[in-house]
Amino acid sequence: MRTIVEVREVSKRYKDNMAVDRVSFTLEEGKIYGMLGRNGAGKTTIMQLLTAQAIPSDGEIRLFGEAPYENARVLGQVCFIKESQKYPDNFKVADALAVAAMFFPNWDASYAEALRQQYNLPERRQIKKLSRGMLSAVGIIIGLASRAPLTIFDEPYLGLDAVARRMFYDQLMADYIEHPRTVVLSTHLIDEVSRLLEHVLVIDRGRILINEEAESLRQQAFAVAGPMNKVETFAQGMKVIQRDPLGALLTATVLGSLGPEQRHRAEELGLEFAPVSLQELIVQLTKNQSEGKAAERV
Amino acid sequence: MSFLIDDDRPIFAQIAARIENDILEGILPEESQVPSTNQFAAYYKINPATAAKGVNLLVDQGILYKKRGIGMFVASGARAVLMETRKQQFYEQYVVTMVQEAKKLGITFPQLTEMIEKGATE
Numbered sequence: 076m077r078t079i080v081e082v083r084e085v086s087k088r089y090k091d092n093m094a095v096d097r098v099s100f101t102l103e104e105g106k107i108y109g110m111l112g113r114n115g116a117g118k119t120t121i122m123q124l125l126t127a128q129a130i131p132s133d134g135e136i137r138l139f140g141e142a143p144y145e146n147a148r149v150l151g152q153v154c155f156i157k158e159s160q161k162y163p164d165n166f167k168v169a170d171a172l173a174v175a176a177m178f179f180p181n182w183d184a185s186y187a188e189a190l191r192q193q194y195n196l197p198e199r200r201q202i203k204k205l206s207r208g209m210l211s212a213v214g215i216i217i218g219l220a221s222r223a224p225l226t227i228f229d230e231p232y233l234g235l236d237a238v239a240r241r242m243f244y245d246q247l248m249a250d251y252i253e254h255p256r257t258v259v260l261s262t263h264l265i266d267e268v269s270r271l272l273e274h275v276l277v278i279d280r281g282r283i284l285i286n287e288e289a290e291s292l293r294q295q296a297f298a299v300a301g302p303m304n305k306v307e308t309f310a311q312g313m314k315v316i317q318r319d320p321l322g323a324l325l326t327a328t329v330l331g332s333l334g335p336e337q338r339h340r341a342e343e344l345g346l347e348f349a350p351v352s353l354q355e356l357i358v359q360l361t362k363n364q365s366e367g368k369a370a371e372r373v
Numbered sequence: 374m375s376f377l378i379d380d381d382r383p384i385f386a387q388i389a390a391r392i393e394n395d396i397l398e399g400i401l402p403e404e405s406q407v408p409s410t411n412q413f414a415a416y417y418k419i420n421p422a423t424a425a426k427g428v429n430l431l432v433d434q435g436i437l438y439k440k441r442g443i444g445m446f447v448a449s450g451a452r453a454v455l456m457e458t459r460k461q462q463f464y465e466q467y468v469v470t471m472v473q474e475a476k477k478l479g480i481t482f483p484q485l486t487e488m489i490e491k492g493a494t495e
Binding site: 106107244245248249251252255270271272273289290293294335342343350 | 420470
């Protein structure tokens with residue numbers, strides 16, 4: 076598969092703050108990526124760097140094989156939908172769509188119109204008079220109808236209710252199947268999107284913590300519960316990332332996949348298992364590090 | 374295996390299991406065409422690459438085969454192969470566990486066979 080984005084040892088420094096710290100990764104053609112992590116982890120900065128809205132302090136970025144900064148040919152292939160996109164004051168919904176149509180070579184006007192009707196967006200309404208959810212819908216429509224070979228959504232759902240978000244996921248999936256392209260979804264609602272993702276990048280304090288296929292992450296942790304001493308016996312030598320005691324009982328979240336032998340041994344000990352969702356795994360891995368270390372040491 | 378996907382196991386494994394079940398139950402007869410990766414993706418709202426991984430797992434095992442430009446088909450003899458695998462799994466998953474539990478409860482071997490006979494007639 077063709078690599079369309081190459082990020083090599085890229086850093087971004089704001090005064091004393093290393094927002095992005097020597098990050099390297101690649102994005103391949105036709106995959107859906109999840110860019111996940113806590114607020115302030117550096118996700119948005121990375122997306123700004125990818126789209127030439129910020130310049131790296133260090134390192135190199137290649138987009139479709141070229142340097143992106145002030146490179147119109149490359150930037151026309153990229154659509155970046157920001158959490159709080161600003162539009163000119165007097166812009167109507169129709170104006171925003173018309174401008175997008177000029178900017179993106181693959182723009183599909185009839186698809187944009189169908190989406191506009193689905194989201195009940197009045198064509199003549201001024202953008203500054205739209206509700207928060209409607210404003211998000213404008214971004215979603217532009218992101219989808221642009222059909223840009225690299226489409227980046229940074230928390231595109233603000234103000235959208237669960238029904239409208241589901242609509243977005245369904246449309247994204249349906250259109251992606253018809254027109255495969257590279258999509259980066261940055262979101263906190265990991266459980267909602269986890270099935271849509273092929274690959275996951277977890278950003279933590281300016282660095283890449285996880286760069287892995289979504290399916291292999293799903294097998295990377297499990298929870299085991301039972302009497303404390305038995306759980307401890309079972310978990311000996313394993314990497315425990317979280318311990319939740321309840322009286323004499325303990326639930327331990329363990330990194331690693333559960334093989335048949337371990338399953339057998341745990342059943343003999345009378346222990347119970349539960350799967351760990353992608354969201355839960357990422358929460359455990361990205362929460363306060365000192366806390367995480369303490370759990371490992373026990 | 375249900376018609377829904379859960380988050381307990383890798384999704385590709387659930388897609389593969391779903392196809393296996395349909396073959397075992399005769400819903401997908403041998404030499405019939407299997408839904409495409411995109412159809413699975415659209416139906417279950419999962420990433421097409423994930424669906425493809427499940428389908429390819431069965432291709433590697435010789436359960437499905439690809440006709441170029443047409444799609445995926447159930448191989449002849451697939452059902453017999455799956456039956457054999459499932460029987461082995463049945464032994465490991467149910468029989469071994471049952472005997473273990475029986476020992477724990479002090480159930481003797483004759484008592485256990487008696488119970489199985491009773492269960493079979495019910």
